[in-house]
Amino acid sequence: MIRSLLFSTLTLLFISALQPSIQRRGAVGIVTAFAFKHEVRAGRSINKGVTAVRELSSTATDGATATTDSASIHVPVGKDGDGAYTAATKGCFDVIDEATPLVLQEVRKQPIDTGRPFHVADYGTADGGTSLGLLTKIVRAVRERTGTESDKEEQHEIVIHYEDQLMNEWKSVFNHALGYKQVTDAYGRDVSVPTDEGDVYVEASGVGFHSQCYPSSSIDLGVSFTAMHWLSTSPSSLKGTTEVMHAARCSTGPPAAEHLQAGKDWSSILGARSKELVKGGRFVCVNFCVSGEGYFLGQTDRGASMWDSFLASWNKLHADGLIDERERLGVSFPNYYRTTAEFMDGIQKHPHLKLISAEERIVRCPYREQYVNGGNDNMSPQEYAKSFVPTTKTWSHSTFKAALGNERSDEEKEQILEKFWKNYEDLVARNPEDHGMDYVHSYLVIEKV
Secondary structure: OEEEEEEOOOHHHHHHHHHHHHHHHOOOOOOOOEEEEEEEEOOOOHHHHHHHHHHHHHHHHHHHHHOHHHHHOOOOOOOOOOOHHHHHOOHHHHHHHHHHHHHHHHHHHOOOOOOOOEEEEEEOOOOOOOOHHHHHHHHHHHHHHHOOOOOOOOOOOEEEEEEOOOOOOHHHHHHHHOOOOOOEOOOOOEOOOHHHHOOEEEEEEOOOOOOOOOOOOOEEEEEEEOOOOEOOOOOOOOOOOOOOOOHHHOOOOOOHHHHHHHHHHHHHHHHHHHHHEEEEEEEEEEEEEOOOOOOEOOEOOOOOOHHHHHHHHHHHHHHOOOOOHHHHOOOOOOEOOEOHHHHHHHHHOOOOEEEEEEEEEEEOOHHHHHHHOOOOOOOOHHHHHHHHOHHHHHHHHHHHHHOOOOOOOHHHHHHHHHHHHHHHHHHHHHOHHHOOOOEEEEEEEEEEO
């Protein structure tokens, strides 16, 4: 007999590291819980279950980095706790800034129950750094609505639910959310922390946004930025047959298997949010798309295609004898850039969701914009390459690693990938103005009716 348990136990992994900081800051009302579901055999005690969960977490991570099956899993880059994603993904701050007026407009209009805390869910949060400024503004906007923004004794309580996958950078999330690690945006400005507002409670869920993560009718506002393009499982149709690494690059349209999986996943995502949201609640989803002009992440009307650069840098590994032909053709990104029409079609199929607005926007690469416009006057081409390339690495490294053969050790794979990223840096340094990663998104505002 198998039973499903809901744990809130991995807090123990974080508390020992965070406790000194909690005492120094005197943080009020902070909940640091990690909730996720996993099936365990009947008869296992709760204590044994906790130990097993830790072992499963380690096994899942090891498996994700050691086998080609890991193409269906996005593995974070960097040491958990360091906040490498936020430090290297400055463009996401600009993407969220573009969405901020949309989000705050909905907070000012949606119903708010003053008899209970206001619950915000940040789906696919990564290390939690890039959304901090927006979440602070949401806290203030809710309290403006409830008339409690200036009353420290009677402030409307806010619960922020951070959501991502099991092997996410959860230490980094708490370091950012609780203010132990200062975050700066793309322009070096300090980002405010919502927990500094007081009576803000922080929780985390590792269930995964393709499933229902929270109780029905519990979430007032959901937000998600550059996350829901990841597929729950990858057909990997591009492996072994073509140099094309991503479905969006296929000249005749995306492979049928990826298209089908993306449709199923979007329906699952919407179904889960439909259950979680309270009536009148909002979901603002800012997701990568293929625009009406045919633009998508890293391939717009400016500069070289990031995907061409990936391909050239990867093929050079083969030319240098570092990877074989199977590995050269082994890259198939486990994500999908939907069109706005695909997003809208999915929403229409869910009777309890109503589309309020949908628009496409391009956010220019802040690294290239600052370099080209003189914001980094003393930066050499090589320095620009070293500053820019990591923003492409944070989300793609694990996919390239998955293309390398299982017979290779983890150390050998990392050595090959170090050469790959050096190839890309060298390519960028030869003509830095031509290289950047523009963001192309659909900005969707959805209401639960």
